[in-house]
Amino acid sequence: MTETLLLVGGGKMGAALLGGWIDRGYDAAAITVVELFAETAKNIAKQYGVTVVGSADALAVGLEPATVVFAVKPQSMDDTVPAYASFAGGDTVFLSIAAGKTIAYFEGNLGPGAAIVRAMSNTPAAVGRGISVACANGRTAQDQKNRCHELLEAVGEVAWIDDEGLMDAVTAVSGSGPAYVFLLAECLAQAGIEAGLAPDLSERLARATVAGSGEMLHQAEEAASGLRANVISPGGTTAAALEILMGENGLQELMTKAVEAAAKRSRELAG
Template sequence: MSIGEKIGSGGLLLLGCGKMGGAMLRGWLAQGLAPDQVTVLDPYPAEWLTALEADGLRLNVQPETAPAIAVIATKPQIMAEAIPGVSAYGNGPTVFISVAAGTLMATFEEMLGAQTPIVRVMPNTPAAIGAGISALVANDNVAQAQMDLAEELLGAVGDTVRLDREEQMHAVTALSGSGPAYVFALAEAMTAAGEKLGLPADMAKKLALGTIAGSGRLMLETDIAPATLREQVTSPNGTTYAGLQVLQRDPDGLQDLVDATLKAASDRSEELAKG
């Protein structure tokens, strides 16, 4: 059964269709959601979105009946302005899925009603190319079938995990939510180091990006533990060994740095959640 068939005649309401909302919508359409099942509320719709009106997509008009799913993909700073427009669907059968960073489920319950089914999601930026990883957690109003559908919707832009409790979102934010920035920073540093060793800038960049992308793909597709892969590349007293001696400094040097990095991000996530 396709996503469209599971959502049914109630359809899907998408509140905000920027980079993340747009990536999700493209994924849903590719997996069988019909444009005429979709309503999008966005003050500045892109041309590709406007073009879908010819196929039945409803743009900036309120649904005539409560949607089966309402996805909140607006920026957190405009949340208070956007939510009142869909608050009429709260405390009913509509499942609200939020990809808004840092906004607690309790906040949505205050705005939409205590009986509203709410799924909170933390995706990351690779979702824009269908290679994201998203963590989901739901309040007690969400039925199992609704959670399964929410997970399938997020699966359209990458892999998913389910959390046991909302408090784990701080760690998720630090690890996978902010994680792409750490990888990008590593790519920057490797590129610059390659240039300093005498490589042309474009070549250093191509080698650095290809190495990081290929290594990630190798880990995913072989399912071999990162530690084992590292050991396979590291010959005793070879070039990789020499480099790792500097990178790690001591047995816990790199781990200590990563621990401190993620803790700083997690702590900041907790601060933002408290307002």
């Protein structure tokens, strides 16, 4: 694939996307990365063979990217986005994976004529198992949406929504969700240690259990509730544990509060 891509931000998510694109056959010579930090920029250029510059001012004269991808932290957007307004219009589409920053925000900084897709991805994109949810503004043509879909699909599943207001909930569930799963693994390992297991063994058991269960969920057509039920024997050890986890003030109540807190913070980041 030879369409010209401009990736702004080469951090964890930016690098995950870049790696997915290269693996999918995108031409490294057609990709330019803007990365502020010199060491990160050096590593990206060496690993992926793409052009890396330190700022928008250093971009090649006459560059006309088909897609500009913003993969910088929300707090850095105000200092980043306006520099790319000159690319708005024509066939260029802007794709943002920053939490909290709305389509209206990008229209205000890039101009009302900009084609904009707002997406929320997550860190399993680094191993090709992420999921992204995207929505587009009215200026975005179907071929531009298709282009963004292909870029996001390089690192996992893609879903589209029409109601941008749902993005805060999406952020709270799938954007932040990997951290919840990692915390579960941490807590399970610590509980094993307190039950008498050696730390190395307990961590190994927790890691393998969470990873293996996730793979079962990925492959199964059955709902998570059904998979859970398949593990339970009446009156057995799993049933005893789930009485605690599913009881009053249990996991569901905590998870609901956590998602509400994350969604609230996403709205705050929107300003």
